[in-house]
Amino acid sequence: EDANSPCPSDSVSHAASTTKCKAASLPRDFSKAKYPHVRQRYDWDCGLACCQMCLKWVNRSQTFSAITKRCRTQSTWSIDLAYLLHGYSINVRYYTITWGANESYKSIAYYKENLDNDASRVNELFAMAASRGLHVEMRNVSMDEILVTASKETCVVILLVDTQRFETGCSEAWAKAKKLAESGKVRSEAAKPKGKAREGVSEGAHDDASGSVPAERMPHSLPSNVSVDTGFVGHYVVLVRELEEDGLIEVCDPGVVADRRVIDRESLDEARKAHGTDEDILVIDVSTIVNKRGWEDEEADDGSSASSSQSSTKQVK
Numbered sequence: 592e593d594a595n596s597p598c599p600s601d602s603v604s605h606a607a608s609t610t611k612c613k614a615a616s617l618p619r620d621f622s623k624a625k626y627p628h629v630r631q632r633y634d635w636d637c638g639l640a641c642c643q644m645c646l647k648w649v650n651r652s653q654t655f656s657a658i659t660k661r662c663r664t665q666s667t668w669s670i671d672l673a674y675l676l677h678g679y680s681i682n683v684r685y686y687t688i689t690w691g692a693n694e695s696y697k698s699i700a701y702y703k704e705n706l707d708n709d710a711s712r713v714n715e716l717f718a719m720a721a722s723r724g725l726h727v728e729m730r731n732v733s734m735d736e737i738l739v740t741a742s743k744e745t746c747v748v749i750l751l752v753d754t755q756r757f758e759t760g761c762s763e764a765w766a767k768a769k770k771l772a773e774s775g776k777v778r779s780e781a782a783k784p785k786g787k788a789r790e791g792v793s794e795g796a797h798d799d800a801s802g803s804v805p806a807e808r809m810p811h812s813l814p815s816n817v818s819v820d821t822g823f824v825g826h827y828v829v830l831v832r833e834l835e836e837d838g839l840i841e842v843c844d845p846g847v848v849a850d851r852r853v854i855d856r857e858s859l860d861e862a863r864k865a866h867g868t869d870e871d872i873l874v875i876d877v878s879t880i881v882n883k884r885g886w887e888d889e890e891a892d893d894g895s896s897a898s899s900s901q902s903s904t905k906q907v908k
Contacts, residue, residue, distance in 0.1 A: 628850035638827040640845035669871040745878035753865035760858025765805040812846035823867035
C-alpha cells in the first residue's frame with residue numbers, strides 16, 4: 592500500500608491485487624470540485640445514495656433500481672455498502688471497531704427491531720470478505736488519518752454518523768461560516784454564504800456551504816419509528832475534503848437538498864464515534880479503477896447474494 596495511506600493492513604489485500612482486471616480511465620473533468628450529490632429517496636437508503644454518488648463521480652452512474660438489485664435489503668449495514676462498491680470494482684476499504692453485528696445494540700431502540708434478523712446475514716458477509724478480496728479491518732481510525740486520506744484528489748470517505756450530533760455540528764458550522772463571511776475573514780470559497788442557491792438546486796433551497804440559510808433535512812429521510820432527539824439514529828454521509836483555511840470539513844449529505852454541507856472537525860468526530868456507529872468508515876480510492884465484468888445493470892456475483900433476501904426493515908448500520 593501507499594506509505595502515506597492512513598489505513599494500512601498486512602492481513603487483507605486490496606481487491607485489485609487479487610483479480611486480473613481491465614483498467615478503466617477516470618473522466619477527463621474528474622475532480623473533487625465536481626463530486627456529485629445524490630438525494631436519498633426513503634428513510635433507509637442514505638448509504639446506497641452515498642454509493643451512487645461515488646459511482647457517478649467516476650462516470651459510472653447507476654440507477655436506484657440497479658443498486659437495489661445488487662443490495663436487496665432495506666436494513667443496510669456498512670458491510671453491505673462495502674460489498675456493493677466492491678462489486679462495481681471500486682477500491683474500498685472498510686474499517687470498524689466491531690467484527691460482525693454488535694449484539695449489545697439490542698438495547699438501542701434504533702437497532703432493537705431488526706438486529707436479530709440481520710445478525711446472521713451480516714456475520715456471514717464479514718466471514719466471507721477476505722475470500723472475496725474485500726478489505727475489512729477491525730481497528731479505529733483517527734480523524735487525522737481520515738483527513739490525510741480525504742486530502743487526496745482521488746479519495747473520499749463514507750462515514751456512519753449519529754444524526755442528532757451531525758445535525759447539531761452542521762448548524763454550528765454554518766453559523767460560524769456565516770459569521771466569518773460577515774467579518775470578511777472566511778478564506779475558502781466553499782465556506783462563503785452567498786445568499787442564493789447553487790445551480791441545479793431548487794429555488795428557496797440553499798446549502799450549508801454557500802447558502803443564506805442552513806440546509807434542512809428532508810422529512811422523508813428521517814425514520815418514522817425512532818426520534819433523533821431521543822437516541823441514536825444512524826446516517827451515512829460522504830466526507831469530501833477539509834477546508835483547512837476555515838477549519839471546516841465539506842461533506843455530501845444525501846438527506847438534504849443541498850449539494851454540500853460544512854461541519855467542524857470536532858463535531859464530526861463526535862458524531863462518527865457515537866455509541867451505535869462502531870466507528871464505521873469506508874475509504875474509497877478511485878485512482879486505479881478496475882473493471883471486472885463491465886458496468887451493465889447485472890446481478891452481482893461477488894458474494895452479495897448472502898444479503899439477497901428482501902427485507903421489510905428500515906435501518907442503516
